[in-house]
Amino acid sequence: MPELPEVEALTRTLRPLVAGRKVLGCRVIHAIAVQPTSRRGAEQAAAAIEKNARGRTIRAVARRGKYLLLLLDRGCLVLHFKLDGQLIWFPTRRISGHVDVAFEMRGGTLAFVDRRHFGRVQWVDAPEDVPGIRKMGVEPLSREFTAARLAELLRTSRRPLKAFLLDQAKIAGLGNIYSNEAMWRARVSPQRPAYRVTRQQARRLHKGIVDVLRRALECCLRPAPDFRDPNWWFQGLETILAVYGRAGEKCRRCGGTIRRIEQSGRSTFWCLRCQR
């Protein structure tokens, strides 16, 4: 379940490993992992990825929301991990286990792996060609994301706050876990319509979002991702979570009971007593 902090940690860790390297070969092993996913479309897209990635040099490794971008000297590889996607680095061209897409380079092979086939790889001329990226909202760890900006965005939406926070076109990179945590930190109810979030709550929410993402990013970088270990995944993030997955437990702040409710088909965890 990589959200912004996890993808940012992957990006930073991958950068020194592949930036400046040439993609000697690209193999799409499971076409289901490429976008678009219709049967014919996927095969065409798979061929396009292989053709367009081969021989290109990786100029930069970047992140936009939950997307990881490999900016090539011509075009761009766009990776989305969805729930369980991961990256594995093999020190040779020999790969093993389940691999969906392999990028061969001097010194090793970068593999995109997702047994559940939710994650996607695609090649585009420019990142903005991906609709999800073109519509992407403000980056919450950037300077443009201020309390005033958040308040302004909140005013424009009548949806429940939870749905607002999950909307990537409003704020980039929040998922089910950190949106829950941000609302708990801000003491705001997930059911409150976005436009009814008060000025003061918006200030607290802004701080809650920034703080929880920064804290999670610290955790994600220590220890840093290990692409060489196929079983590696982020550890210890549960310890920074106050509400997510804690239904029935006591609220750390007020002692109330954490509840799990369903909002637009997703789990929301919150404390009815102190989140208003």
Add this chain to the structure above:
DNA sequence: CCTGCTACCTGATGGC
């Protein structure tokens, strides 16, 4: 434009 619903996948989990 805005909003909400569902399909997409398959490993993990829970019930009997």
Add this chain to the structure above:
DNA sequence: TGCCATCAGGTAGCAG
């Protein structure tokens, strides 16, 4: 123990 049903999650695409 084994089997089956259900769940989890982010996004695209579609309907209203």
